[in-house]
Amino acid sequence: MRFQDVRGTRIRVHETGDPAAPPVVLLHGIGRSLEDWSSQHALLSSDYFVVSIDMPGFGLSQRMPAPTTLPVLADGVWATLDALGVSRPAHVMGNSLGGAVAMNMLASSPGRVSTLTLVNSAGFGKEVTIALRMLAVPGLGRQMLRRIDRWSAPRVERTLFADRAMVTPERVAMAIKIARQPDFAAVYLEIAKDLGGFRGVAAAWRDDLLRRVAPHVKPTMIVWGERDLILPCAHMAAARVAFPHAQSHMFPRTGHMPQIERPEEFADLVRPVLARIAV
Structure with a gap:
Protein backbone atom coordinates (compact mmCIF):
# COMPACT_ATOMS: atom_id res chain seq x y z
CA MET A 1 0.00 0.00 0.00
CA ARG A 2 1.23 3.48 -0.79
CA PHE A 3 0.15 7.03 -1.47
CA GLN A 4 -0.10 8.45 -4.98
CA ASP A 5 -0.17 12.14 -5.80
CA VAL A 6 -3.33 12.86 -7.79
CA ARG A 7 -3.69 16.50 -8.86
CA GLY A 8 -1.96 17.56 -5.67
CA THR A 9 -4.07 15.25 -3.47
CA ARG A 10 -2.62 12.24 -1.60
CA ILE A 11 -4.62 9.15 -2.53
CA ARG A 12 -3.94 5.80 -0.88
CA VAL A 13 -3.79 2.79 -3.19
CA HIS A 14 -3.10 -0.94 -2.98
CA GLU A 15 -1.76 -2.65 -6.11
CA THR A 16 -1.09 -6.35 -6.63
CA GLY A 17 -0.46 -8.53 -9.64
CA ASP A 18 1.22 -7.86 -12.97
CA PRO A 19 0.70 -4.26 -14.21
CA ALA A 20 0.57 -5.70 -17.74
CA ALA A 21 -2.47 -7.85 -16.84
CA PRO A 22 -6.06 -6.64 -17.25
CA PRO A 23 -6.84 -4.14 -14.47
CA VAL A 24 -9.48 -4.77 -11.80
CA VAL A 25 -10.50 -1.70 -9.78
CA LEU A 26 -12.09 -2.18 -6.35
CA LEU A 27 -14.14 0.55 -4.64
CA HIS A 28 -15.32 0.61 -1.01
CA GLY A 29 -18.43 2.01 0.64
CA ILE A 30 -19.20 5.20 2.57
CA GLY A 31 -16.85 5.82 5.48
CA ARG A 32 -14.83 2.74 4.59
CA SER A 33 -11.41 1.97 3.11
CA LEU A 34 -9.56 -0.26 0.67
CA GLU A 35 -9.09 -2.82 3.47
CA ASP A 36 -12.62 -4.02 2.63
CA TRP A 37 -11.15 -5.58 -0.53
CA SER A 38 -7.94 -7.06 0.92
CA SER A 39 -8.93 -10.71 0.51
CA GLN A 40 -9.78 -10.22 -3.17
CA HIS A 41 -6.25 -9.06 -3.91
CA ALA A 42 -4.92 -12.45 -2.90
CA LEU A 43 -7.60 -14.29 -4.86
CA LEU A 44 -7.54 -12.31 -8.13
CA SER A 45 -4.01 -10.98 -8.56
CA SER A 46 -2.65 -14.17 -10.14
CA ASP A 47 -4.46 -13.22 -13.36
CA TYR A 48 -5.23 -9.50 -12.98
CA PHE A 49 -3.63 -6.24 -11.98
CA VAL A 50 -5.75 -5.49 -8.92
CA VAL A 51 -6.05 -1.92 -7.67
CA SER A 52 -8.06 -0.89 -4.63
CA ILE A 53 -8.36 2.78 -3.76
CA ASP A 54 -9.24 4.84 -0.72
CA MET A 55 -11.59 7.14 -2.60
CA PRO A 56 -10.89 10.88 -2.11
CA GLY A 57 -11.75 11.94 1.43
CA PHE A 58 -12.25 8.37 2.65
CA GLY A 59 -9.94 5.88 4.32
CA LEU A 60 -6.58 7.58 4.65
CA SER A 61 -6.85 9.59 1.42
CA GLN A 62 -7.10 13.36 1.34
CA ARG A 63 -10.25 14.96 0.03
CA MET A 64 -10.59 16.72 -3.31
CA PRO A 65 -11.05 20.52 -3.20
CA ALA A 66 -14.63 20.34 -4.53
CA PRO A 67 -17.58 19.26 -2.36
CA THR A 68 -17.85 15.47 -2.32
CA THR A 69 -20.45 14.12 -4.76
CA LEU A 70 -20.73 10.95 -6.81
CA PRO A 71 -19.31 12.62 -9.95
CA VAL A 72 -16.42 14.07 -7.93
CA LEU A 73 -15.60 10.62 -6.51
CA ALA A 74 -15.84 8.98 -9.94
CA ASP A 75 -13.59 11.64 -11.43
CA GLY A 76 -11.17 11.15 -8.54
CA VAL A 77 -10.96 7.42 -9.23
CA TRP A 78 -10.32 7.98 -12.94
CA ALA A 79 -7.66 10.57 -12.10
CA THR A 80 -6.03 8.10 -9.71
CA LEU A 81 -5.92 5.41 -12.39
CA ASP A 82 -4.41 7.94 -14.80
CA ALA A 83 -1.73 8.79 -12.22
CA LEU A 84 -1.00 5.07 -11.81
CA GLY A 85 -0.63 4.66 -15.56
CA VAL A 86 -3.71 2.44 -15.88
CA SER A 87 -4.94 3.30 -19.35
CA ARG A 88 -6.50 0.00 -20.45
CA PRO A 89 -10.24 -0.60 -19.93
CA ALA A 90 -10.83 -1.80 -16.37
CA HIS A 91 -13.07 -4.29 -14.65
CA VAL A 92 -14.75 -2.07 -12.05
CA MET A 93 -16.22 -3.48 -8.82
CA GLY A 94 -17.98 -1.36 -6.22
CA ASN A 95 -19.47 -2.15 -2.82
CA SER A 96 -22.30 0.03 -1.46
CA LEU A 97 -21.40 3.68 -2.23
CA GLY A 98 -18.60 2.26 -4.39
CA GLY A 99 -21.23 0.64 -6.61
CA ALA A 100 -22.84 4.01 -7.29
CA VAL A 101 -19.40 5.47 -8.01
CA ALA A 102 -18.70 2.57 -10.39
CA MET A 103 -21.94 3.29 -12.25
CA ASN A 104 -20.93 6.96 -12.52
CA MET A 105 -17.60 5.86 -13.95
CA LEU A 106 -19.40 3.80 -16.58
CA ALA A 107 -21.75 6.67 -17.43
CA SER A 108 -18.93 9.20 -17.78
CA SER A 109 -16.33 7.02 -19.54
CA PRO A 110 -17.97 3.88 -20.96
CA GLY A 111 -14.98 3.08 -23.15
CA ARG A 112 -12.78 2.70 -20.08
CA VAL A 113 -15.00 0.08 -18.38
CA SER A 114 -14.78 -3.59 -19.40
CA THR A 115 -17.16 -5.13 -16.88
CA LEU A 116 -19.20 -3.95 -13.92
CA THR A 117 -19.67 -5.77 -10.61
CA LEU A 118 -22.11 -4.19 -8.15
CA VAL A 119 -21.92 -5.52 -4.59
CA ASN A 120 -24.80 -4.55 -2.28
CA SER A 121 -24.78 -1.33 -4.29
CA ALA A 122 -26.39 1.99 -3.56
CA GLY A 123 -28.68 3.30 -6.29
CA PHE A 124 -31.60 0.89 -6.38
CA GLY A 125 -33.99 1.96 -3.63
CA LYS A 126 -34.75 4.56 -0.98
CA GLU A 127 -34.46 2.21 2.01
CA VAL A 128 -31.24 2.56 3.99
CA THR A 129 -30.20 1.99 7.59
CA ILE A 130 -31.56 4.51 10.10
CA ALA A 131 -28.00 5.33 11.15
CA LEU A 132 -27.31 6.92 7.76
CA ARG A 133 -30.67 8.69 7.65
CA MET A 134 -30.00 10.28 11.03
CA LEU A 135 -26.93 12.00 9.59
CA ALA A 136 -29.31 14.38 7.84
CA VAL A 137 -30.61 15.75 11.16
CA PRO A 138 -28.96 19.18 11.61
CA GLY A 139 -26.17 19.01 14.17
CA LEU A 140 -26.73 15.34 14.97
CA GLY A 141 -24.79 13.93 12.03
CA ARG A 142 -21.49 15.60 12.89
CA GLN A 143 -21.94 14.68 16.54
CA MET A 144 -22.48 11.01 15.63
CA LEU A 145 -19.42 10.89 13.40
CA ARG A 146 -17.23 12.42 16.09
CA ARG A 147 -18.20 9.67 18.53
CA ILE A 148 -16.72 6.72 16.66
CA ASP A 149 -14.47 5.22 19.31
CA ARG A 150 -13.59 1.87 20.91
CA TRP A 151 -17.11 1.61 22.35
CA SER A 152 -19.18 2.66 19.35
CA ALA A 153 -17.01 1.31 16.50
CA PRO A 154 -17.68 -2.39 17.28
CA ARG A 155 -21.44 -1.72 17.19
CA VAL A 156 -21.11 -0.09 13.77
CA GLU A 157 -18.99 -2.95 12.46
CA ARG A 158 -21.54 -5.52 13.66
CA THR A 159 -24.20 -3.98 11.41
CA LEU A 160 -22.06 -4.82 8.37
CA PHE A 161 -21.73 -8.57 8.82
CA ALA A 162 -24.00 -11.52 9.41
CA ASP A 163 -21.04 -13.36 10.93
CA ARG A 164 -19.90 -11.47 14.02
CA ALA A 165 -16.51 -13.16 13.82
CA MET A 166 -15.81 -10.65 11.05
CA VAL A 167 -15.79 -7.87 13.66
CA THR A 168 -12.09 -8.22 14.42
CA PRO A 169 -9.93 -5.94 16.57
CA GLU A 170 -8.09 -4.95 13.38
CA ARG A 171 -11.30 -3.80 11.66
CA VAL A 172 -12.41 -1.88 14.74
CA ALA A 173 -9.00 -0.21 15.03
CA MET A 174 -9.09 0.77 11.36
CA ALA A 175 -12.58 2.25 11.71
CA ILE A 176 -11.37 4.41 14.60
CA LYS A 177 -8.27 5.47 12.67
CA ILE A 178 -10.39 6.51 9.69
CA ALA A 179 -12.80 8.45 11.89
CA ARG A 180 -9.88 10.46 13.28
CA GLN A 181 -8.84 11.75 9.86
CA PRO A 182 -9.26 15.54 9.68
CA ASP A 183 -11.80 15.60 6.84
CA PHE A 184 -13.69 12.43 7.74
CA ALA A 185 -16.86 14.01 9.15
CA ALA A 186 -17.08 16.78 6.55
CA VAL A 187 -16.70 14.42 3.59
CA TYR A 188 -19.06 11.83 5.07
CA LEU A 189 -21.76 14.45 5.60
CA GLU A 190 -21.29 15.97 2.16
CA ILE A 191 -21.82 12.70 0.31
CA ALA A 192 -24.57 11.51 2.67
CA LYS A 193 -26.56 14.71 2.10
CA ASP A 194 -25.87 14.55 -1.63
CA LEU A 195 -27.41 11.07 -1.74
CA GLY A 196 -30.45 11.62 0.45
CA GLY A 197 -31.84 12.63 3.80
CA PHE A 198 -33.87 11.44 6.75
CA ARG A 199 -36.50 9.92 4.46
CA GLY A 200 -33.94 7.75 2.74
CA VAL A 201 -31.94 7.66 -0.47
CA ALA A 202 -33.18 10.33 -2.88
CA THR A 220 -22.43 -7.09 -15.33
CA MET A 221 -22.68 -9.04 -12.10
CA ILE A 222 -25.05 -7.98 -9.32
CA VAL A 223 -24.28 -9.45 -5.91
CA TRP A 224 -26.11 -9.09 -2.60
CA GLY A 225 -25.98 -10.46 0.90
CA GLU A 226 -29.30 -11.83 2.11
CA ARG A 227 -28.90 -10.30 5.59
CA ASP A 228 -27.77 -6.82 4.60
CA LEU A 229 -28.83 -4.35 7.31
CA ILE A 230 -27.55 -1.30 5.40
CA LEU A 231 -29.15 -1.63 1.96
CA PRO A 232 -31.83 -4.37 2.02
CA CYS A 233 -31.50 -7.30 -0.33
CA ALA A 234 -34.93 -6.43 -1.79
CA HIS A 235 -33.06 -3.77 -3.80
CA MET A 236 -31.68 -6.57 -5.97
CA ALA A 237 -35.01 -6.77 -7.79
CA ALA A 238 -34.68 -3.15 -8.90
CA ALA A 239 -31.07 -3.76 -9.89
CA ARG A 240 -32.15 -6.64 -12.12
CA VAL A 241 -34.69 -4.37 -13.83
CA ALA A 242 -32.07 -1.66 -14.36
CA PHE A 243 -29.56 -4.19 -15.74
CA PRO A 244 -31.70 -6.81 -17.53
CA HIS A 245 -28.62 -8.31 -19.17
CA ALA A 246 -26.80 -8.83 -15.84
CA GLN A 247 -26.09 -12.00 -13.95
CA SER A 248 -26.97 -11.93 -10.27
CA HIS A 249 -26.36 -13.86 -7.09
CA MET A 250 -27.74 -13.67 -3.56
CA PHE A 251 -25.41 -14.93 -0.85
CA PRO A 252 -27.37 -16.56 2.00
CA ARG A 253 -26.51 -15.78 5.62
CA THR A 254 -24.35 -12.87 4.46
CA GLY A 255 -24.36 -9.16 5.27
CA HIS A 256 -23.34 -5.95 3.54
CA MET A 257 -19.90 -7.14 2.38
CA PRO A 258 -19.98 -10.53 0.63
CA GLN A 259 -16.44 -9.96 -0.65
CA ILE A 260 -15.29 -10.23 2.98
CA GLU A 261 -17.71 -12.80 4.40
CA ARG A 262 -17.59 -15.10 1.34
CA PRO A 263 -14.20 -14.27 -0.20
CA GLU A 264 -13.50 -17.49 -2.13
CA GLU A 265 -17.10 -17.87 -3.31
CA PHE A 266 -17.14 -14.22 -4.36
CA ALA A 267 -13.94 -14.58 -6.40
CA ASP A 268 -15.24 -17.77 -8.04
CA LEU A 269 -18.45 -15.94 -8.90
CA VAL A 270 -16.85 -12.93 -10.58
CA ARG A 271 -14.03 -14.69 -12.43
CA PRO A 272 -16.24 -15.89 -15.34
CA VAL A 273 -17.56 -12.35 -15.75
CA LEU A 274 -14.03 -10.92 -15.89
CA ALA A 275 -13.04 -13.58 -18.41
CA ARG A 276 -15.78 -12.53 -20.83
CA ILE A 277 -13.76 -9.50 -21.93
CA ALA A 278 -10.26 -9.72 -23.40
CA VAL A 279 -8.45 -6.43 -22.82
Missing part, protein backbone atom coordinates in the same frame (compact mmCIF):
# COMPACT_ATOMS: atom_id res chain seq x y z
CA ALA A 203 -34.86 9.20 -6.09
CA ALA A 204 -33.63 12.03 -8.34
CA TRP A 205 -29.98 11.03 -8.54
CA ARG A 206 -30.85 7.31 -8.69
CA ASP A 207 -33.18 7.79 -11.64
CA ASP A 208 -30.72 10.05 -13.43
CA LEU A 209 -27.80 7.70 -12.92
CA LEU A 210 -29.67 4.62 -14.12
CA ARG A 211 -30.86 6.58 -17.17
CA ARG A 212 -27.26 7.49 -18.00
CA VAL A 213 -25.86 3.97 -17.63
CA ALA A 214 -28.69 2.26 -19.56
CA PRO A 215 -27.18 2.81 -23.05
CA HIS A 216 -23.83 1.28 -22.03
CA VAL A 217 -24.34 -2.47 -21.90
CA LYS A 218 -21.38 -4.23 -20.33
CA PRO A 219 -21.02 -7.70 -18.80
Whole structure:
Protein backbone atom coordinates (compact mmCIF):
# COMPACT_ATOMS: atom_id res chain seq x y z
CA MET A 1 0.00 0.00 0.00
CA ARG A 2 1.23 3.48 -0.79
CA PHE A 3 0.15 7.03 -1.47
CA GLN A 4 -0.10 8.45 -4.98
CA ASP A 5 -0.17 12.14 -5.80
CA VAL A 6 -3.33 12.86 -7.79
CA ARG A 7 -3.69 16.50 -8.86
CA GLY A 8 -1.96 17.56 -5.67
CA THR A 9 -4.07 15.25 -3.47
CA ARG A 10 -2.62 12.24 -1.60
CA ILE A 11 -4.62 9.15 -2.53
CA ARG A 12 -3.94 5.80 -0.88
CA VAL A 13 -3.79 2.79 -3.19
CA HIS A 14 -3.10 -0.94 -2.98
CA GLU A 15 -1.76 -2.65 -6.11
CA THR A 16 -1.09 -6.35 -6.63
CA GLY A 17 -0.46 -8.53 -9.64
CA ASP A 18 1.22 -7.86 -12.97
CA PRO A 19 0.70 -4.26 -14.21
CA ALA A 20 0.57 -5.70 -17.74
CA ALA A 21 -2.47 -7.85 -16.84
CA PRO A 22 -6.06 -6.64 -17.25
CA PRO A 23 -6.84 -4.14 -14.47
CA VAL A 24 -9.48 -4.77 -11.80
CA VAL A 25 -10.50 -1.70 -9.78
CA LEU A 26 -12.09 -2.18 -6.35
CA LEU A 27 -14.14 0.55 -4.64
CA HIS A 28 -15.32 0.61 -1.01
CA GLY A 29 -18.43 2.01 0.64
CA ILE A 30 -19.20 5.20 2.57
CA GLY A 31 -16.85 5.82 5.48
CA ARG A 32 -14.83 2.74 4.59
CA SER A 33 -11.41 1.97 3.11
CA LEU A 34 -9.56 -0.26 0.67
CA GLU A 35 -9.09 -2.82 3.47
CA ASP A 36 -12.62 -4.02 2.63
CA TRP A 37 -11.15 -5.58 -0.53
CA SER A 38 -7.94 -7.06 0.92
CA SER A 39 -8.93 -10.71 0.51
CA GLN A 40 -9.78 -10.22 -3.17
CA HIS A 41 -6.25 -9.06 -3.91
CA ALA A 42 -4.92 -12.45 -2.90
CA LEU A 43 -7.60 -14.29 -4.86
CA LEU A 44 -7.54 -12.31 -8.13
CA SER A 45 -4.01 -10.98 -8.56
CA SER A 46 -2.65 -14.17 -10.14
CA ASP A 47 -4.46 -13.22 -13.36
CA TYR A 48 -5.23 -9.50 -12.98
CA PHE A 49 -3.63 -6.24 -11.98
CA VAL A 50 -5.75 -5.49 -8.92
CA VAL A 51 -6.05 -1.92 -7.67
CA SER A 52 -8.06 -0.89 -4.63
CA ILE A 53 -8.36 2.78 -3.76
CA ASP A 54 -9.24 4.84 -0.72
CA MET A 55 -11.59 7.14 -2.60
CA PRO A 56 -10.89 10.88 -2.11
CA GLY A 57 -11.75 11.94 1.43
CA PHE A 58 -12.25 8.37 2.65
CA GLY A 59 -9.94 5.88 4.32
CA LEU A 60 -6.58 7.58 4.65
CA SER A 61 -6.85 9.59 1.42
CA GLN A 62 -7.10 13.36 1.34
CA ARG A 63 -10.25 14.96 0.03
CA MET A 64 -10.59 16.72 -3.31
CA PRO A 65 -11.05 20.52 -3.20
CA ALA A 66 -14.63 20.34 -4.53
CA PRO A 67 -17.58 19.26 -2.36
CA THR A 68 -17.85 15.47 -2.32
CA THR A 69 -20.45 14.12 -4.76
CA LEU A 70 -20.73 10.95 -6.81
CA PRO A 71 -19.31 12.62 -9.95
CA VAL A 72 -16.42 14.07 -7.93
CA LEU A 73 -15.60 10.62 -6.51
CA ALA A 74 -15.84 8.98 -9.94
CA ASP A 75 -13.59 11.64 -11.43
CA GLY A 76 -11.17 11.15 -8.54
CA VAL A 77 -10.96 7.42 -9.23
CA TRP A 78 -10.32 7.98 -12.94
CA ALA A 79 -7.66 10.57 -12.10
CA THR A 80 -6.03 8.10 -9.71
CA LEU A 81 -5.92 5.41 -12.39
CA ASP A 82 -4.41 7.94 -14.80
CA ALA A 83 -1.73 8.79 -12.22
CA LEU A 84 -1.00 5.07 -11.81
CA GLY A 85 -0.63 4.66 -15.56
CA VAL A 86 -3.71 2.44 -15.88
CA SER A 87 -4.94 3.30 -19.35
CA ARG A 88 -6.50 0.00 -20.45
CA PRO A 89 -10.24 -0.60 -19.93
CA ALA A 90 -10.83 -1.80 -16.37
CA HIS A 91 -13.07 -4.29 -14.65
CA VAL A 92 -14.75 -2.07 -12.05
CA MET A 93 -16.22 -3.48 -8.82
CA GLY A 94 -17.98 -1.36 -6.22
CA ASN A 95 -19.47 -2.15 -2.82
CA SER A 96 -22.30 0.03 -1.46
CA LEU A 97 -21.40 3.68 -2.23
CA GLY A 98 -18.60 2.26 -4.39
CA GLY A 99 -21.23 0.64 -6.61
CA ALA A 100 -22.84 4.01 -7.29
CA VAL A 101 -19.40 5.47 -8.01
CA ALA A 102 -18.70 2.57 -10.39
CA MET A 103 -21.94 3.29 -12.25
CA ASN A 104 -20.93 6.96 -12.52
CA MET A 105 -17.60 5.86 -13.95
CA LEU A 106 -19.40 3.80 -16.58
CA ALA A 107 -21.75 6.67 -17.43
CA SER A 108 -18.93 9.20 -17.78
CA SER A 109 -16.33 7.02 -19.54
CA PRO A 110 -17.97 3.88 -20.96
CA GLY A 111 -14.98 3.08 -23.15
CA ARG A 112 -12.78 2.70 -20.08
CA VAL A 113 -15.00 0.08 -18.38
CA SER A 114 -14.78 -3.59 -19.40
CA THR A 115 -17.16 -5.13 -16.88
CA LEU A 116 -19.20 -3.95 -13.92
CA THR A 117 -19.67 -5.77 -10.61
CA LEU A 118 -22.11 -4.19 -8.15
CA VAL A 119 -21.92 -5.52 -4.59
CA ASN A 120 -24.80 -4.55 -2.28
CA SER A 121 -24.78 -1.33 -4.29
CA ALA A 122 -26.39 1.99 -3.56
CA GLY A 123 -28.68 3.30 -6.29
CA PHE A 124 -31.60 0.89 -6.38
CA GLY A 125 -33.99 1.96 -3.63
CA LYS A 126 -34.75 4.56 -0.98
CA GLU A 127 -34.46 2.21 2.01
CA VAL A 128 -31.24 2.56 3.99
CA THR A 129 -30.20 1.99 7.59
CA ILE A 130 -31.56 4.51 10.10
CA ALA A 131 -28.00 5.33 11.15
CA LEU A 132 -27.31 6.92 7.76
CA ARG A 133 -30.67 8.69 7.65
CA MET A 134 -30.00 10.28 11.03
CA LEU A 135 -26.93 12.00 9.59
CA ALA A 136 -29.31 14.38 7.84
CA VAL A 137 -30.61 15.75 11.16
CA PRO A 138 -28.96 19.18 11.61
CA GLY A 139 -26.17 19.01 14.17
CA LEU A 140 -26.73 15.34 14.97
CA GLY A 141 -24.79 13.93 12.03
CA ARG A 142 -21.49 15.60 12.89
CA GLN A 143 -21.94 14.68 16.54
CA MET A 144 -22.48 11.01 15.63
CA LEU A 145 -19.42 10.89 13.40
CA ARG A 146 -17.23 12.42 16.09
CA ARG A 147 -18.20 9.67 18.53
CA ILE A 148 -16.72 6.72 16.66
CA ASP A 149 -14.47 5.22 19.31
CA ARG A 150 -13.59 1.87 20.91
CA TRP A 151 -17.11 1.61 22.35
CA SER A 152 -19.18 2.66 19.35
CA ALA A 153 -17.01 1.31 16.50
CA PRO A 154 -17.68 -2.39 17.28
CA ARG A 155 -21.44 -1.72 17.19
CA VAL A 156 -21.11 -0.09 13.77
CA GLU A 157 -18.99 -2.95 12.46
CA ARG A 158 -21.54 -5.52 13.66
CA THR A 159 -24.20 -3.98 11.41
CA LEU A 160 -22.06 -4.82 8.37
CA PHE A 161 -21.73 -8.57 8.82
CA ALA A 162 -24.00 -11.52 9.41
CA ASP A 163 -21.04 -13.36 10.93
CA ARG A 164 -19.90 -11.47 14.02
CA ALA A 165 -16.51 -13.16 13.82
CA MET A 166 -15.81 -10.65 11.05
CA VAL A 167 -15.79 -7.87 13.66
CA THR A 168 -12.09 -8.22 14.42
CA PRO A 169 -9.93 -5.94 16.57
CA GLU A 170 -8.09 -4.95 13.38
CA ARG A 171 -11.30 -3.80 11.66
CA VAL A 172 -12.41 -1.88 14.74
CA ALA A 173 -9.00 -0.21 15.03
CA MET A 174 -9.09 0.77 11.36
CA ALA A 175 -12.58 2.25 11.71
CA ILE A 176 -11.37 4.41 14.60
CA LYS A 177 -8.27 5.47 12.67
CA ILE A 178 -10.39 6.51 9.69
CA ALA A 179 -12.80 8.45 11.89
CA ARG A 180 -9.88 10.46 13.28
CA GLN A 181 -8.84 11.75 9.86
CA PRO A 182 -9.26 15.54 9.68
CA ASP A 183 -11.80 15.60 6.84
CA PHE A 184 -13.69 12.43 7.74
CA ALA A 185 -16.86 14.01 9.15
CA ALA A 186 -17.08 16.78 6.55
CA VAL A 187 -16.70 14.42 3.59
CA TYR A 188 -19.06 11.83 5.07
CA LEU A 189 -21.76 14.45 5.60
CA GLU A 190 -21.29 15.97 2.16
CA ILE A 191 -21.82 12.70 0.31
CA ALA A 192 -24.57 11.51 2.67
CA LYS A 193 -26.56 14.71 2.10
CA ASP A 194 -25.87 14.55 -1.63
CA LEU A 195 -27.41 11.07 -1.74
CA GLY A 196 -30.45 11.62 0.45
CA GLY A 197 -31.84 12.63 3.80
CA PHE A 198 -33.87 11.44 6.75
CA ARG A 199 -36.50 9.92 4.46
CA GLY A 200 -33.94 7.75 2.74
CA VAL A 201 -31.94 7.66 -0.47
CA ALA A 202 -33.18 10.33 -2.88
CA ALA A 203 -34.86 9.20 -6.09
CA ALA A 204 -33.63 12.03 -8.34
CA TRP A 205 -29.98 11.03 -8.54
CA ARG A 206 -30.85 7.31 -8.69
CA ASP A 207 -33.18 7.79 -11.64
CA ASP A 208 -30.72 10.05 -13.43
CA LEU A 209 -27.80 7.70 -12.92
CA LEU A 210 -29.67 4.62 -14.12
CA ARG A 211 -30.86 6.58 -17.17
CA ARG A 212 -27.26 7.49 -18.00
CA VAL A 213 -25.86 3.97 -17.63
CA ALA A 214 -28.69 2.26 -19.56
CA PRO A 215 -27.18 2.81 -23.05
CA HIS A 216 -23.83 1.28 -22.03
CA VAL A 217 -24.34 -2.47 -21.90
CA LYS A 218 -21.38 -4.23 -20.33
CA PRO A 219 -21.02 -7.70 -18.80
CA THR A 220 -22.43 -7.09 -15.33
CA MET A 221 -22.68 -9.04 -12.10
CA ILE A 222 -25.05 -7.98 -9.32
CA VAL A 223 -24.28 -9.45 -5.91
CA TRP A 224 -26.11 -9.09 -2.60
CA GLY A 225 -25.98 -10.46 0.90
CA GLU A 226 -29.30 -11.83 2.11
CA ARG A 227 -28.90 -10.30 5.59
CA ASP A 228 -27.77 -6.82 4.60
CA LEU A 229 -28.83 -4.35 7.31
CA ILE A 230 -27.55 -1.30 5.40
CA LEU A 231 -29.15 -1.63 1.96
CA PRO A 232 -31.83 -4.37 2.02
CA CYS A 233 -31.50 -7.30 -0.33
CA ALA A 234 -34.93 -6.43 -1.79
CA HIS A 235 -33.06 -3.77 -3.80
CA MET A 236 -31.68 -6.57 -5.97
CA ALA A 237 -35.01 -6.77 -7.79
CA ALA A 238 -34.68 -3.15 -8.90
CA ALA A 239 -31.07 -3.76 -9.89
CA ARG A 240 -32.15 -6.64 -12.12
CA VAL A 241 -34.69 -4.37 -13.83
CA ALA A 242 -32.07 -1.66 -14.36
CA PHE A 243 -29.56 -4.19 -15.74
CA PRO A 244 -31.70 -6.81 -17.53
CA HIS A 245 -28.62 -8.31 -19.17
CA ALA A 246 -26.80 -8.83 -15.84
CA GLN A 247 -26.09 -12.00 -13.95
CA SER A 248 -26.97 -11.93 -10.27
CA HIS A 249 -26.36 -13.86 -7.09
CA MET A 250 -27.74 -13.67 -3.56
CA PHE A 251 -25.41 -14.93 -0.85
CA PRO A 252 -27.37 -16.56 2.00
CA ARG A 253 -26.51 -15.78 5.62
CA THR A 254 -24.35 -12.87 4.46
CA GLY A 255 -24.36 -9.16 5.27
CA HIS A 256 -23.34 -5.95 3.54
CA MET A 257 -19.90 -7.14 2.38
CA PRO A 258 -19.98 -10.53 0.63
CA GLN A 259 -16.44 -9.96 -0.65
CA ILE A 260 -15.29 -10.23 2.98
CA GLU A 261 -17.71 -12.80 4.40
CA ARG A 262 -17.59 -15.10 1.34
CA PRO A 263 -14.20 -14.27 -0.20
CA GLU A 264 -13.50 -17.49 -2.13
CA GLU A 265 -17.10 -17.87 -3.31
CA PHE A 266 -17.14 -14.22 -4.36
CA ALA A 267 -13.94 -14.58 -6.40
CA ASP A 268 -15.24 -17.77 -8.04
CA LEU A 269 -18.45 -15.94 -8.90
CA VAL A 270 -16.85 -12.93 -10.58
CA ARG A 271 -14.03 -14.69 -12.43
CA PRO A 272 -16.24 -15.89 -15.34
CA VAL A 273 -17.56 -12.35 -15.75
CA LEU A 274 -14.03 -10.92 -15.89
CA ALA A 275 -13.04 -13.58 -18.41
CA ARG A 276 -15.78 -12.53 -20.83
CA ILE A 277 -13.76 -9.50 -21.93
CA ALA A 278 -10.26 -9.72 -23.40
CA VAL A 279 -8.45 -6.43 -22.82
